[in-house]
Amino acid sequence: MLTAIEKKAIDHEIELVPYKKASVIEALKIVQQHRGWISDESIEAIADYLEISPAEVDSVATFYNLIFRKPVGRHIILLCDSISCYVMGYRLLHKALEEKLHIRMGQTSEDNRFTLLPNVCLGCCDHAPALMIDKDLYRDVEPALLDDILKKYT
Template sequence: MLSESEIHAIDHEVSLVPHKKAAVIEALKVVQQHHGWVSDEKLEEVAAYLDMSPAEVDSVATFYNLIFRKPVGRHVILLCDSISCYVMGYKKLYEALHEHLHIKFGETTPDGRFTLLPNACLGCCDHAPALMVGEDLYRDVQVQDLENILAQYK
């Protein structure tokens, strides 16, 4: 069952749009904020609450790359792999992250601290390469910056 606080937050999002179904992304974000990801069970609960089919909600959840459909680490690292970031050093950043964390894209460190995911664009083409850790955006990132960046998320 959706918790009382989840329902309250979803109701607020529903109040901001003309149709209940239009709040589906925000409802999924609410669930994710409470649980870290959106399980099949929670997806079905959101679907029932918004008078949608689970398939409709799942199609939104799987399209929107910031809705996590499997458990992730406490800190999700989004590494931009746009052409600008690629040209400006994305590959070196990926290799350094892989070497430091011992994980590949889609994997989580054994301690559950970090999950590494690619991201098509972080909107920082003029400050490439870029990455995000949770809500924190880092621009003009160099390999030597990674250790200090990651140390902030212990």
């Protein structure tokens, strides 16, 4: 079931589009912002509210890599694995992150602090390698910088 706050935010998005179902992406983002991820129950609640099928909502949710269909940590680390980042040190950065966080790509740290995910491109090929934590972009990242970067996120 959607909360009153979620419904109000979704109603605002519905007003901006010609068809109710055109707000499905925004509805997913709103619910995820409040709950941290999109459960099967959230899919059904959104579908019911937008008067579309759960399959339609799920197809959108599973298409976008920043809609999370399982629980994630408090902070999402997106590690760019584009060719530029790969050539400029991705492998070392990837290995260092996994060692520091004691997780593998796609996993969440035991303390639920971080989830490490690949990202196809963060758009800063001229400053590779790059990673993003939540909405903060880090460019020219070297493994030696990781401790200072990670300690910002509690």
